[in-house]
Amino acid sequence: MRDRDWAGGVYMAEFGSAAELGRAARAFQEKGYRMIETYSPIPVEGVVYRRSRLPKFVFAIGALGGLASYLIQWYANAYSYPLNIGGRPSHATTAFLIPTFEGTVLSAALAAFFGVFWILRLPQPWHPVFEIPDFDRASVDRYWLAIDARDPRGSRELTVNELREFSPLRVVALDPEPAA
């Protein structure tokens, strides 16, 4: 379950502190809501997400990168044009290990960096929530809880009421995209 584009509309409540948001978010999950998301200037332990697959991906790419770096060196120095360099062995494992290490780290780092943006589908300059007036404070001092309108647990008035129970600064309802 990941950050949604709210194609089906969304009900959102704006809070003034991370604590309030945290409380609300936990409560809503206990109520059985599943299509929940939070927006906050700092990470808030509210919604629980499934473990990321990013580490496995990074490991795989790193391993491949390392292997490739070693193979390149072997091909260049030991296979393609082996030269007598100071009487040293052409296939110099000990020497090759260093670029291999660097290759591993580099490819792993690239994987992690581009991997996370791929998972988060960034860059994404536009998003429905940006249409909400004053949503820009979400990166400063406002904490939003968002419930998908299509969440089976709730309905328009029910969800909005339940949101109100946590006395947010305001509640906003985004209607479905005409396109969707």
Next chain:
Amino acid sequence: MAALFPRWSNTAARASLLALALLVVGVPLGLMAFVRSSNASARYEPVKQPIPFDHQIHAGRLGINCVYCHATVMRSPTAGIPPTQTCVPCHSTVWINSSELAPVRRSMQTGKPITWNRVDRLPDFVYFDHSVHVNKGVGCESCHGRVDKMSTVYQAKPLTMGWCLSCHRMPAGQLRPVEAVTIMGYTPAVAQARLGPELAAKYHVRSLTSCTTCHR
């Protein structure tokens, strides 16, 4: 108030990222492709000469042996560009008044050499020796191509270091009997796979890939 960016900007952003990635990968690949192309090595481009000397006629139709003009190929690093006097014996009887041969006559009178344009160019730090190659059974054709089919001569082979190495690593593939080095369109009597190694043994041909074989 409305969002900072319009909706389509998402697509735009991703598209431009993709383009960037393609650029990063594409440019080096493009360059590598270019240096291997004939544009980079000036291959296949006929080189204009002061006299429209036609190898197709002389080497091809008339079947004059390469060595008749390139006389020092067997004993000198340079194959030798024929001195003007080489042209005279024949051309004092044929094409005597041809305007195209005017430069030859002028050169004989004034003693000034004819200025030919170089076709096969190696960098000055490459020391290629014709004599040893032909004496070991490497045919003219192997590096110069079917000169007998070129009316205006052009560089027929890449003449890159990699190309030289391909033969220096496995010379047997290019060897022919020394008698046959000047033959154009030579085909071995028996399979090269068998003949090559035999000749290599006969002429003591070794695979030479040490740098100072060519660079001094």
Next chain:
Amino acid sequence: MTNDGANDLTRRGFLKFVGASLALAGLDGCTRMPAEKILPYVIEPPELTPGVPVHYATSMVLDGYATGLIVKAREGRPIKIEGNPGHPASLGATDAIHQASLLQLYDGDRATSLRSGRQRSSWAQLSAAFTPSSLRSRVGARGAGLYVVLEPTSSPLVISLLNRLRTLYPDMRVYYYAPLAGPNEATVARYDLAPADVILCVDADVLGTMPMHLHHARAFADRRRDPRHGMNRLYAIEPSLTVTGMSADERMRCRPSAVEPILAHLLSTLGGDRASGPAAAPPLPADVPTAWLAALASDLRAHAGRSVVIAGPHQTPVARALAASLNDVLGNAGHTAWHSASPLAEAGASGHSIADLADALRSGGVRALVCGGVNVAYAAPASLGLSSLLTRSPERLYLGMYEDETAERATWFVPQSHYLESWGDARAYDGTLSIVQPLVQPLYDSKSLVELLAMLGGQAAADPRMLLRQSWQEAGLAPTDEAWTSAVRTGFVAGSGFAPVATAPRSPIGPVTTAATSASPDSSTTATAPDRFEVVFAPDYRVHDGRFANIGWLQELPDPITKLTWGNAALVSPATAKLLGVSDGDGLALRHDSASLTIPALIVPGLADGTATIHFGYGRRGHEHAAIAAAGADAYTLWPAVGVPFMSNVSIERDESASRALATTHDHWSMEGRDQARIQTAAAYVASSSTQRPPRAPLPTLFQPEHPNGTSPHQWAMTIDLGTCIGCSACVVACQAENNIPVVGYEDVLKSREMHWLRIDRYATGPEENPAVVTQPMLCQHCEMAPCEYVCPVGATEHSSDGLNEMIYNRCVGTRFCSNNCPYKVRRFNWFDYNAELTEVERLVKNPDVTVRERGVMEKCTFCVQRIREAEIAAADAGTALHGGDVRTACQQACPTNAIVFGSLTEPETTMMQRRAEPRAYTVLEELGTRPRVTYLARIRNANPELDHA
């Protein structure tokens, strides 16, 4: 090897034919590929194959004596000079000056145009002005006003031309002058070192500068190949350190004024009687170790008849006479020392010295002065005042190679042809008749001395070759065409040397001058009397008397002893330096009467205290760039008179104004207790080597190298014998010429950026008053486990299958890591584009078989790989097997003592391999595990036991 003299015109007309693409082959270090033009010959010279070198025999003449040379030409341009193996003065070897004379041919500063006054003129106008008829009107019917100055000449052709001239101008006067030519005597002293067990050189640089030094060096070295059998012993007594002194087994330093007393003392101890001895032997100066002389005397006595005493040709007549008497007394005369007729024209005749000319000029009798190649305005004692006196003669015709000091004062100036451009002949010191034959037509509008004299004789248009042929015919030197042809082919006439002459009963030796009491640091008087110094005037190993001052190779060649480049200095002993309170480069002012000289000081161990040594040839004031850049001080301004070896009672004081940073390439004399250059006394060596050492095993290594030895049939290696290396530095210039090594100039040498692939390290061991010196040629050691190779990021240096440490300029990116990791520091870097300023003509000297390196790449000794490959290809073309011993490197070929031998490890019978087996063989810094392919033989000092324990 060489071709006969036929069809010279086609052979030599190279500028007509040769095209830029051929001439400039190999001039481009990097990958630019401009559209090139090819210029073939119009009519191909029959004996010339483009791309294949041709060799011709010729001779170089210095101070009247010829040395036979073989010159290598490519497409008609000379590119390398080697010795002529058959010629007695060469024996196949050369010295630094011979090697460098090639560069003079292409020198961009050479005078190119004939002029009258400041106006450009022509040979025709000149010869018109000097037709006998017109000249007589100016110099008198019998030519009483015609004065001719030439170098001392041994040329039969020149002599015959002079005779012809005399028939036209009976009263003409001829003067022979070269500042450093030997004494003007009818006979010359000859020596044979081969049979001599004991050699005593008294201020005689028999291995370095004396006539026939190449011959002597070979003979000297041949007796030192195996220290265990029949090794000779060389004693040197000298005020300053010379090449001979560095090679001496026992050396005593003495002030120059002490030379005569010492010789007299020796003579009396060895029982010289009244007839041979001097009237009275003066007392020895206090600072001469008599014990040393006693040991020497007994050694000489023990080898009577098998020894030789040599006094330098520049020594006083008395000193030389004493030396001759010593040889008589020891019974050496006729065996190791004798006299033969001087090959020089009018040798011994009086009245043709330069001093006489000065008088003549002063008296105003000179109407026309013809100066044939002698730079009298510079290279003469300033006291004669020639530079100003010259103008006393209304007409001054000067034939010279440069617009130099004399040219400035000439009314007619004729550019002189280089010897590689002119026909001529000369005799060697021993009389051997030698041919001077040109390899190229004159590059410029220049004339040779022969042509000039012929013109004065009324034969302006004469072909010098015909003149030579005629004169030889007339003189019966080459009666038949065969004789002539063979003379031209071999470059000399075998067996034409002069026989010994019975020396006439010598007139009793004149009074021996007592040694002046000099300023030695211990003598308390010195502080108050600074005028007690003595100054030694010495010929320069590089520019000789100054005539070679514009040859960059020589200016940048480190002096064999001081390692000084680009200039000269006053050499003083450490003690003297302390006394004067100076260190290297500090200025000194030398004064004697009116004469004075300011010059920087340079400290050299082993010099006599209280003396300063100054080399001739610097402080030039002409228009030659290199000569000017070298700066230095002009010794002629202090030189009292021609032929005077030293000067006493000179005052020396500090003079800051003369201070100059001295560009020495090797300023650290000590080895700091390391053993890169090993030296051992013969006794110790024989003791240690009586039991053959086990062959050296390679050091243990953690992993087995993949290529312990290469896979090729030949495995190249070199052996260098420090025992016979005299440090003459011919190899350094030979290497420079062969391998297109650039000249970097004074500034960059100061920064330690000289480019020599082969340098000669020079170390002193023992007391600094009189150290034992060892010279060590240091070049790329071609290590099998080369440290330079594995650090190169692009593999620009790696190993060939035949064991060469290859340096690939066109792959080099210039990280310089290889140099950092080279324990021998033999790699060189192109800090700038040192070939950028070369003119078209100057580029012609480049060897087309060697890449000219681009700015920013490393370079180093390649074992002359171009020669190896050429030999391999030649063998392959001929279908024969190559014998490794036949490949000779440039340094090896130039070496007068055969100290350097080259060959293949796979051919055990070669000298190179045999020497490796000697117990004294070692590799430098063996403990680093680099496994050098260059092996050195330790120098063995054949010390006199009596002196050693003392």
Next chain:
Amino acid sequence: MSATVEPDTGVSAGAGWPLLTGQHDDASLTDHLLSPIWQTRPGWWWLFGLSCAGTLLFIGTITYTIARGIGVWGNNIPVAWAYAIVNFVWWVGIGHAGTFISAFLLLLNQRWRGSVNRIAEAMTIFALVNASLFPLLHLGRAWFFYWLIPYPATMGVWPNFKSSLPWDVAAVSTYFTVSLLFWYLGLVPDLASARDRAATLFRRRVYGLFALGWRGAGYQWARYRAAYTLLAALATPLVISVHSVVSLDFAIAQLPGWHSTIFPPYFVVGAIYSGLAMVIVLLLPMRRVFRLGDVITNAHLDAIAKLMLTMGLMLAYSYVIELFMAWYSGNQFERFTYLVDRPTGPYAVLYWVMTVLNVVTPQLFWVTRFRTSGPILFIASLGILAGMWIERFIIIVTSLNRDFLTSSWHFYAPSWVDWSILAGSVSLFAFLFLLFIRFVPSVAISEVKELSLGLGEGQVDLAPIGSVEAEHA
């Protein structure tokens, strides 16, 4: 709880001082930390002008060098490496503190890193920009630098991977890339804040572009944290590896003074040492000019000073071991270089200056007052930076100028170009850094906010930055 904090940190960050001071709510804190990029101060313009001039000098002298040849430097044979390589090693070293602080300390749960890591990372990147210039610049034929990269050339030849120089290329470029990614990843949320706080539409657009549309969704935060920690984990070994590899440029040679097994750890320590000094040198003026005193407190200075002390001691230990091994080896060349040439040779003065600066200076930091006194920290750090530069000079030049054969011994003296290039590279560094503080949030706002939040309400879990109860203990 500080007792539990001590062991796993080694330095008791902020034992005496709070990590944050002054009362801020989220908004004012955000604006406060963003303020440097909204309005400049005159001081900035002066410095910027100066650094521009220096950068022009840099460009000029580089052009001159490439046009004329390496000969315009003082280098010679035997001293074929000098200033260029000294500067290279120096800058790479400085570059180490950034990753050390941001990655290493992140994994070690060092809360105090929060308000300084951005600055340290930026410093790392700009130091590496300089560092990567010099190896290229010192090539005799710089235009062929790409021959060190394994690509299929028509020549059929390849780099030699037995040489440590291709290792360098790999190590430095990797380090540079990873640092850059790490830095940018950390920036994204703050760029979003800048986007949302910017006054003009243009600025909003620009920052918006670089913020990539970050909207602080819980899912984003979760994945973002995962990636950030991963990158940190990857960058940490680089802190160790990069300078180890650089040290191999010398250690694989057989030159006395270079050929030494202690080099990798010794170089890494020295690197972090100089890097921390540079952090101090940058931090103190910034703190004053932009009034960041309330987020960059004595706690930070104290922690960094203690780290410098530790590194200084380790470095001193290396010096001693080097000398001991030289003596113990019994090798005459080793002994000469370490025991004779350096202490008494032509560069002896520099050697002793280095020893004082690098070994004596940090001893000041035993004293608490000095650890937190701006002026003393600043001067000491400058001294250490100079000392570390000299150390590299000693290692490179004094080993080369007198090696095995006495015949090749020769003195080295830098030329005016050498000096200009050194000055120029410092200017370029300043130039880039000034632009950074002018246009990029130079303190990690979101992290500081978490911290301040934590200080306010202990119960909110701010993993992995860690619990802050310690502050109240």
